[in-house]
Amino acid sequence: MIYDKRTGTKDDHRSAMAKLPFEKKLEQLVRMQTLAAALNPKIRAKYGDSIPWGKKEATT
């Protein structure tokens, strides 16, 4: 449970996370994908360059 200072009420943490803007959730998803690819070779092998999502910047 987390405490909401503005309303003086307690809110369930997951419900609060659910209310985040979609853009924030997309950023969280990409962090999760990056971590999963770093930690799990099976995910790396299966999804390769398609994770994390997003157009890859050219590196020279």
Place this chain on the structure above:
Amino acid sequence: MSIIRDFEEAVKVLNDMVAEGVIEQYAIGGGVATMMHVEAIMTMDLDAFVEPTATASGLVSFERVFRYLSERGYDEFSNNCVLIEGIPVDFVPPDALAAEAVECAIPAIVGSTSFMVFRPEYLLAIYRKIRRPKDMAKADAIMKECPIDMDLADDIFRRHGVKWL
């Protein structure tokens, strides 16, 4: 982060496909649609539910979709998904339940671009129908984390023969 811009560009391509008559309509289902209604969850592709074109032989095909994408330079595939702006998009032919979910989809916004997503009541029904452990977990998250129109959900479950438990 560029992911927001890339995602926005990817859904713009889907919107363009509707505007240019390549497809009649689409709606996003699966993990991304779920994420609109609950906290961020892990997913590996963007499920775009699109009615495929029926061919003369009776088979259905996404050939028109893939040809359009190829002409725009999106011809790279990863795990059966076409990469649009680096987002793996899985074009999924809907069954009766998902087809209704497409018809009743609601608009969502990323950046300044609107796109169509499944309502939570339909996601709930689809997950309860498929019933894999990961689907049941997503169904539980929807029940706990977002407001559900229970009358609508009950009607969808009844008409499509989906069990609540």
